[in-house]
Amino acid sequence: MKRYLFLIGILILSAGVILTHSFVVAATTQPQRVSSVTSDRIALDEGVNNENNFFASLPVLTKQESRAKNRRKAFDRLIESVSAARIIELNFTWDTNSPLFPTNTPYSISLLARHTQTFGTVSGGIGFATDKMDFSGQHGAPTIDAIGHISNNLKLFGDIDAVTSESDLGLTKLGVEAYPKEQFVNRAVLLDVARFKGVETLAAGQEITVADLEATARAEGVEIQSGDSVLIRTGYGKFFNTEPTKFSEPLPGPGEAAARWLAKKKVFLVGDDQLVFEVLPATGTVFPVHRTLIADNGIYIVENLNLEELSQALAQEGVYEFPLVLNPPRIRGATGAAVNSFAILPR
Numbered sequence: 001m002k003r004y005l006f007l008i009g010i011l012i013l014s015a016g017v018i019l020t021h022s023f024v025v026a027a028t029t030q031p032q033r034v035s036s037v038t039s040d041r042i043a044l045d046e047g048v049n050n051e052n053n054f055f056a057s058l059p060v061l062t063k064q065e066s067r068a069k070n071r072r073k074a075f076d077r078l079i080e081s082v083s084a085a086r087i088i089e090l091n092f093t094w095d096t097n098s099p100l101f102p103t104n105t106p107y108s109i110s111l112l113a114r115h116t117q118t119f120g121t122v123s124g125g126i127g128f129a130t131d132k133m134d135f136s137g138q139h140g141a142p143t144i145d146a147i148g149h150i151s152n153n154l155k156l157f158g159d160i161d162a163v164t165s166e167s168d169l170g171l172t173k174l175g176v177e178a179y180p181k182e183q184f185v186n187r188a189v190l191l192d193v194a195r196f197k198g199v200e201t202l203a204a205g206q207e208i209t210v211a212d213l214e215a216t217a218r219a220e221g222v223e224i225q226s227g228d229s230v231l232i233r234t235g236y237g238k239f240f241n242t243e244p245t246k247f248s249e250p251l252p253g254p255g256e257a258a259a260r261w262l263a264k265k266k267v268f269l270v271g272d273d274q275l276v277f278e279v280l281p282a283t284g285t286v287f288p289v290h291r292t293l294i295a296d297n298g299i300y301i302v303e304n305l306n307l308e309e310l311s312q313a314l315a316q317e318g319v320y321e322f323p324l325v326l327n328p329p330r331i332r333g334a335t336g337a338a339v340n341s342f343a344i345l346p347r
Contacts, residue, residue: 088313090305090341092141092240099247101275108134140338141240141304144328148174149335150294157298170333177330183268186229188324191216192311194235201235205250207279208232210261220320226266229324233307237273253279256288263297271302310343
């Protein structure tokens with residue numbers, strides 16, 4: 001190391017001597033003087049011959065030009081960084097066979113117009129197809145619950161009256177369109193409870209406790225921070241396409257105590273890989289986790305996330321924190337919506 005430092009010192013010293021010599025030669029052979037200095041530009045006298053002048057060979061930029069150049073470089077670095085990232089999709093393909101919670105209406109899709117019908121109706125050889133979907137706010141994989149989706153004793157989060165906050169056209173307050181754009185990209189943590197416990201999937205109806213969450217976080221070396229998005233993996237995502245009937249049985253998930261623990265951490269959003277973000281059947285009240293998180297604390301819930309590839313990738317890296325991209329559509333008054341979501345990891 002000393003040898004490298006010595007060589008670096010010699011190079012710096014040599015460069016200094018060469019530059020000093022160049023300035024001296026320039027000064028003695030053709031003296032220059034700066035005639036004007038402004039806040040925006042340093043300019044040389046117009047009458048001076050600048051042919052061999054060192055300063056004249058440098059580009060002269062205004063402050064505005066310099067700022068623009070620096071911003072261009074910042075954009076280039078950002079594009080380069082994003083282009084080099086590894087994108088892990090957290091979505092399943094949704095269709096009429098996808099698992100649904102029993103209280104949700106069936107999903108359907110049909111074509112209103114077909115290419116065979118529309119071809120020839122206008123000139124130019126064009127044809128087109130259009131569709132109609134019966135799509136509820138709780139359809140999708142993943143799907144997000146709006147804060148107005150759940151009430152406690154007819155009160156929405158923030159002590160908002162639930163009765164006066166709904167209409168025939170949907171919610172008038174706290175619909176999915178209220179999701180803040182500042183959270184389209186957010187710091188996220190995966191608590192891979194199934195992997196921590198050494199199982200492919202948690203058992204049907206198994207409650208995830210506070211001790212489970214704390215032990216998983218400790219093993220992963222992560223700390224839940226205020227404003228985080230916290231995703232919990234039960235392993236049930238593997239059944240989404242292969243055994244959708246599994247989602248009609250008792251489901252593993254966090255219990256009410258775990259919900260209170262997450263709320264105390266002041267997280268922004270939670271999500272998991274099954275139909276509902278809570279253990280079913282629940283003990284005591286109905287949907288205590290939803291009531292605690294959404295109605296009492298204004299925490300968004302995302303369900304039906306595909307966490308399998310993410311689980312493998314993070315386990316290989318040994319890092320369980322990552323940027324999460326999740327942006328619900330701006331559908332006014334919707335109680336929820338299908339969302340497109342992905343994780344960003346370095347390659």
